[in-house]
Amino acid sequence: MKKIIPILIISMMILISCGKKEAVDKVASDKDGVKNYTNTSTPTDPEAGLNIKKLFTISGENDKDSLAVFNQPLSMTADSDGNIYILDLNSMSLKKFDIDGNFVQSIGRRGQGPGELYFPSFVLLLEDTLVIMSQQTKKISKFTKNGDFISDTRLEMDIQLPKTYDNKNITSYTVVFNPNEQEPIIYFSLSQLDKNFKITNTFEKKDIPVQDFAQGKVNISDLLIPFTSGKEKVFLSENDDNQYKINVYDMSGKKISTIKKQFKKIMTTQEEQDVFQAHMERNNGQGMKLDNFKKAFTAMYYDKYDRLLVVPEVDRKDDIDGSYIDIFKDGIFLNRVDFEVNKGLKNLGAFTFTQNQLFFIGDRMYVLNMEDITVDVYDY
Numbered sequence: 001m002k003k004i005i006p007i008l009i010i011s012m013m014i015l016i017s018c019g020k021k022e023a024v025d026k027v028a029s030d031k032d033g034v035k036n037y038t039n040t041s042t043p044t045d046p047e048a049g050l051n052i053k054k055l056f057t058i059s060g061e062n063d064k065d066s067l068a069v070f071n072q073p074l075s076m077t078a079d080s081d082g083n084i085y086i087l088d089l090n091s092m093s094l095k096k097f098d099i100d101g102n103f104v105q106s107i108g109r110r111g112q113g114p115g116e117l118y119f120p121s122f123v124l125l126l127e128d129t130l131v132i133m134s135q136q137t138k139k140i141s142k143f144t145k146n147g148d149f150i151s152d153t154r155l156e157m158d159i160q161l162p163k164t165y166d167n168k169n170i171t172s173y174t175v176v177f178n179p180n181e182q183e184p185i186i187y188f189s190l191s192q193l194d195k196n197f198k199i200t201n202t203f204e205k206k207d208i209p210v211q212d213f214a215q216g217k218v219n220i221s222d223l224l225i226p227f228t229s230g231k232e233k234v235f236l237s238e239n240d241d242n243q244y245k246i247n248v249y250d251m252s253g254k255k256i257s258t259i260k261k262q263f264k265k266i267m268t269t270q271e272e273q274d275v276f277q278a279h280m281e282r283n284n285g286q287g288m289k290l291d292n293f294k295k296a297f298t299a300m301y302y303d304k305y306d307r308l309l310v311v312p313e314v315d316r317k318d319d320i321d322g323s324y325i326d327i328f329k330d331g332i333f334l335n336r337v338d339f340e341v342n343k344g345l346k347n348l349g350a351f352t353f354t355q356n357q358l359f360f361i362g363d364r365m366y367v368l369n370m371e372d373i374t375v376d377v378y379d380y
Contacts, residue, residue: 036258038260038261039261039328041262043336046335047335048335050327052340053379055364056100058086058097068103070095070373071089072370074087075087083097083104084375087120089119089120093109094130094132095107096147101377112137120134120135122159122161126168130142130143130144140152159172161224163227169234170197173191173224174191175188183209189206190202190204201252222239226298229302235248236248239296241266241291241293241294242265244261246258259331266293266314266315272316297310304362306329307328307329308329309326311324322343324336356370363380365380
């Protein structure tokens with residue numbers, strides 16, 4: 001886990017019920033044709049849910065084959081045949097498992113030569129090609145799904161936490177370091193990339209003096225905006241502690257709608273501050289802190305039913321171990337459901353994903369648990 005935090009630093013129609021309060025206050029369009037959906041907290045479809053069913057768990061421990069062992073899982077993906085690929089920082093290799101969780105092979109190895117990995121940070125599938133980023137060398141390595149090496153490409157930027165829909169349309173944080181200016185600058189942005197990892201659109205951008213990072217003046221939760229990539233749409237959180245708002249863009253980068261919902265401003269407890277500080281000390285993240293008030297969202301996902309799944313922050317005073325998902329479709333709030341997968345998860349603000357990462361791929365949901373060193377596989 002000690003390499004994870006540095007990698008992330010440097011490198012979410014109007015329906016009216018009979019005689020009841022409207023679940024959607026209004027749907028309006030502004031002068032530029034952007035639709036604005038303003039939802040209340042009243043579900044429009046109380047039957048909407050996830051209905052998850054756990055199928056199996058892939059553990060990092062393996063008594064039968066040492067090549068299957070992984071100790072620091074960072075990222076994962078799955079292909080259309082159900083094969084599962086888990087990227088391990090410790091062995092600097094990719095572990096392939098079949099649709100039932102049986103180990104198949106280990107792909108790549110530590111090194112800086114052709115097809116070798118050096119502190120890899122993510123894996124994704126682009127069409128039928130496995131793509132792995134070696135963060136420290138800014139190298140993209142491509143492999144077939146059978147593990148055959150295709151090519152290496154050097155980039156001029158870091159790519160962090162990319163998301164795709166249907167193995168295309170990459171949306172990602174990009175980080176460019178410019179040491180040549182009078183004051184060294186880090187250019188941090190949330191961008192859309194083509195299959196050659198060229199930036200086609202930029203949604204959010206911040207220029208950050210390197211000295212501000214060194215002096216602990218940068219709050220990482222202000223940079224890591226919850227987002228997800230859907231079918232022909234990109235959803236971006238407003239990343240605010242005052243409102244529940246999501247901006248929706250098409251693949252050309254044009255804003256097409258906003259989604260709002262009633263929101264309760266929630267203060268971070270002292271216990272959560274203490275948990276966060278202890279976590280940072282264990283993972284070389286000293287100098288960072290949680291905000292006094294929580295951002296509206298922890299994460300966002302897009303599922304096989306073309307629904308937007310939003311993980312909101314919760315008030316631990318009222319909800320204790322609570323964890324929820326708000327389900328939207330076409331801008332309309334459908335329902336809020338308990339999310340048992342995240343129940344009891346420590347609240348670490350923007351760094352919650354250093355405990356669990358969720359992936360909705362094809363017909364399955366995957367939960368990569370970095371602390372338990374497992375991948376849980378669900379049907380839903």
